[in-house]
Structures are given as structure tokens and as C-alpha cells.
Amino acid sequence: MSLLRRAGSRAVASVSLCVLVAGAACGSAGSIQAQASGSGGGTVITGAGGASGPLDTTTGVGTTTGAGGQGGGKLGSGPPYPFVLAHGFFGFENFAGLDFESYFYNVKATLAAQGEVVDTPAVDPFNNSDYRGAQLLVAVQQFLAETGASKVNIIGHSQGGLDARVVANLRPDLVASVVTISTPHHGSPVGDVAMKILADPNEQAIVNQLTQLIGGPLYDEIGNATSLTDALYLFSQPGITAFNAAHPDSPGVFYASMGGRSQLRSNDADCTGQISLPFITSWYPTVDPLNPLFDAFALLLDGDQAYLNDGLVRAKDAQWGQFWGCVPADHVDEIGQILGESPGLGNNWKYLDLYTQIIAHMRAQGY
Numbered sequence: 001m002s003l004l005r006r007a008g009s010r011a012v013a014s015v016s017l018c019v020l021v022a023g024a025a026c027g028s029a030g031s032i033q034a035q036a037s038g039s040g041g042g043t044v045i046t047g048a049g050g051a052s053g054p055l056d057t058t059t060g061v062g063t064t065t066g067a068g069g070q071g072g073g074k075l076g077s078g079p080p081y082p083f084v085l086a087h088g089f090f091g092f093e094n095f096a097g098l099d100f101e102s103y104f105y106n107v108k109a110t111l112a113a114q115g116e117v118v119d120t121p122a123v124d125p126f127n128n129s130d131y132r133g134a135q136l137l138v139a140v141q142q143f144l145a146e147t148g149a150s151k152v153n154i155i156g157h158s159q160g161g162l163d164a165r166v167v168a169n170l171r172p173d174l175v176a177s178v179v180t181i182s183t184p185h186h187g188s189p190v191g192d193v194a195m196k197i198l199a200d201p202n203e204q205a206i207v208n209q210l211t212q213l214i215g216g217p218l219y220d221e222i223g224n225a226t227s228l229t230d231a232l233y234l235f236s237q238p239g240i241t242a243f244n245a246a247h248p249d250s251p252g253v254f255y256a257s258m259g260g261r262s263q264l265r266s267n268d269a270d271c272t273g274q275i276s277l278p279f280i281t282s283w284y285p286t287v288d289p290l291n292p293l294f295d296a297f298a299l300l301l302d303g304d305q306a307y308l309n310d311g312l313v314r315a316k317d318a319q320w321g322q323f324w325g326c327v328p329a330d331h332v333d334e335i336g337q338i339l340g341e342s343p344g345l346g347n348n349w350k351y352l353d354l355y356t357q358i359i360a361h362m363r364a365q366g367y
Contacts, residue, residue, distance in 0.1 A: 075117060075149040080363055081176045082117035082149050086136055088158025089231055090125050104157070105336035107355050116359060119143045119152075128230040129159060129243065133166025140167055140174055151176040153367050155358060157335055158182055158313065159231070161257070161320075165247050172250035177367050178321070179358060180257045181334055182310050184235050185244070186317040189300050191235025254367065255321025260310025262290040262330040263298055270315040271308050273325030279357035280325040288328040289344035310334065327354060 075082060087103040102108065104120060111118045121139030123132040140152055153176050156164035161183025168175040184191070233239040249255055258280065261271050267284040290298055294311025301309040308315040312331040327334070329351065333343035336351045343349055 075147045077148075077150040079176070079366055081151045081153050081367060082119065082143065082147050083111070083359060084136075084140060084143060084152045084154045084164075085118060085120045086154055086156035086160030086164050087120070087122065088156075088160045103335060103337075104355075105340045107336065107352065110352050111355060111359065114356065117147055117149075123163065126228040126231055128234045128239075129162035129166050130246075131230070132159070133163045133170070136163045137167045137170055137174075140171075144174065150174075153177045153179070153359075153362055155355070156180045156183060158184070158331065159234075161185070162234070162243065165249075165255075165320075168250050168253045168255075169247040172253050175250075175253050177254040177256070177362060179362070180255075180318070180320060182260045182313040182318050182331060183257065183320065184240065184313045184317050185257065185320040187237050187240035188235045188313060188317060190297055190312065191232050191239065192237055193300060194232040195229075195236045195239075249321070254365075256324055257318055257320040257322070258324040259308075259313065259315035259318035259326040260288075260329045260331060260334050261308045261315060261326040262288045262294075262310050262328070262333075264289055265306075265308055267326065268308055271326035274323045277324050277361060279354065279361070280327060283328050283349055284325075286328040286347055286349060288330060288333065288347045288349070291330050291332055291344075293332070294330060 085104050085107065102120065108118050108120050119139065121136060121143070123135040123139070140154075143152065144150065151174055154164040154167065156162070156178065158181070161178070161180030162185070164175075164178045164180065168178050234243060258273075259271060261267065264287045266287060271284075273280060290311050298309060298311050301307055301312075301314050308326065310326075310329060310331045310333075315326050328347055328349050329343050332338065333349075334351060334354075340352075343351070
């Protein structure tokens, strides 16, 4: 990469970071949940289909109440285990309080129609994964109490995969498997650049205050503990190195991962799975046009090697556990945003099929 291109990508990334701070959702291409914040500046954690309880904004741990996830019913203590879908950075359960707009767009309803018991809890959209993972653990415990199951399978998108690893590390007895989609297990250059831009602690304080000011009326998870800079630090090399050291894999929990491939690029070694799964390998010849929202980030991720990426996470950074390969999708295509639209001209890959096939594969493996 030329020096001119490097300087240009840094400048464009700075502008893009400002756009993110102003409210453009990394995981949703602009969709942001709008609900009232918890009383007294606290935050709340939403149970699937139910009410919510108070959260300790110091520890991130709280309580949930509710009527259980879509799909309902009591399960046995053994497999098959129910699924929890863990959202990523800037994530939400319902956008603007609208039931039809969820982070995993129409995934929960689709799986429920197939008889699956699924929960899609909401955690703080702007925080590190220790904080968010503690929130997710509370939601998992409540979900298990509601369903009667002894364990869950967790599918995490983006930062949601790191949150899932926290849960599996803290309570491996409650987690059968963790499958991650475009999770930055090895960090992201986007995080490193962001932390250089926000090197001044005063700038970090301003960004976090803006996040609370702008996000407060939009997310019911926003509270005094919310920290956009803590999340960005997690994605940097120092942050992710410390995270991986603190949260090793737990024996007895199955870990698998996959990435996304966009920018009209064909498959390469970074996107080739360790095992051959037809619902991934059959799409290797297909290419995906990148959502323009990610143009600046993709330029950063390319580096000198033109690394395959989905616009936010490089395929090589998404590998953890048993790597399954990459699907032809950018970061928002992977969750059906915006509003379930097509992944792009010439690409007939379907995100709903992906989640159905992931679960079918996990069921075949005894989970």
C-alpha cells in the first residue's frame, strides 16, 4: 500500500469513526433501538419476549424476568439444547421499539417456525465484552430457568462472539457450544486506528458522553457505565491480546467460527474451512458487493495483502476453534440488515438459510 493510500485511509477512517459515534450502527447499517433508558441512569437487560429487571451498572450483572423465548415450551436436561443469538457492537433487540426490526432480522421467528427454542437477549451496545458478557450470562441463566434446559448453544455475530466466549469461560457448565460469525477474535485494525484517534483521555471522555447523550434516548441499554472507547479498545491489538489471555476456551465446550467475504473477491486460503460444510463451500464461487457504509473500513483492512474481509472483520481474524470458512456476505448481510434486503446484485446467498443450516449441522453433531 502506498503512503498516500495509507494516509487517505487513515483520514477516511477518522471521518467514519465520527459517523459511528453519531449513531450509525456497525451491526445494522444505521438501525438503532429507541427505548427509554433505565430509571436513575441505570440500564436494563431484556429477557426474550418478556419484561426486564434492573442492572448493576458497576458490574454489568442484573436480573431478567419474562415469559421465555419465541418457540416456548419446556426442554429436557440433555440435548437438543436451545439457541441464544448474541448481537454485536451497536446491537439491539428491537429498533425504535418496533417488533419487526430486530438485529438478527426475522431470524428468531424463522427458527421458531421450525420448532426451535431461541432467545435474542439485548446487552449494552457500547461496552467491552467483560461487561457485556456478564449481562449475557444473566440472560442465559434466565433463559435456562424458563425453558428447563441445562445448557445453551450460542451463536454470536461480531462482538457477540466475544461475549459468548466470556459466558463459556465463566460458566462452561451452562454452554454446550459457541459458534461465531465474523467475530474479531484476533482484533481489528479498525480498533487500533480508533484508539490512535482517541489517544487523549479527554477525547475519550467526550466520545463516551456523546454516546450517552445521543444513545440514551435511542437504546434502553445505555447508562452511565456505557463506554464506546472501552469497546474500541477491545478490538485493538493490546485489548484483544489481554482479552484472549483472560478468557481461554473451556474444556467440554465446542467452539467453531466463520467469516464473511465481500468486495467482489473470490475465496482464498484465509477463507477456506478446516472442514467441508456444503452450506458454506457451495458458495465459494459466489462474490458479494460491499455495502458502501464499509468502504473506508475495508480500505484499512486490506493492508498490503488485500486480506479478505466483510467490511469490518478480516477472515483471518475471525478464526477461532474449528474454522468453517467464509460466506459471500458483508458485515450487515450476515444478519439480514437492512430489513432483510438482498446481499447485492448478482449474489443470491440467503442469510436465513445460513442460520437454519448452522443449527441443522449442530443438531447432527449432537448439540
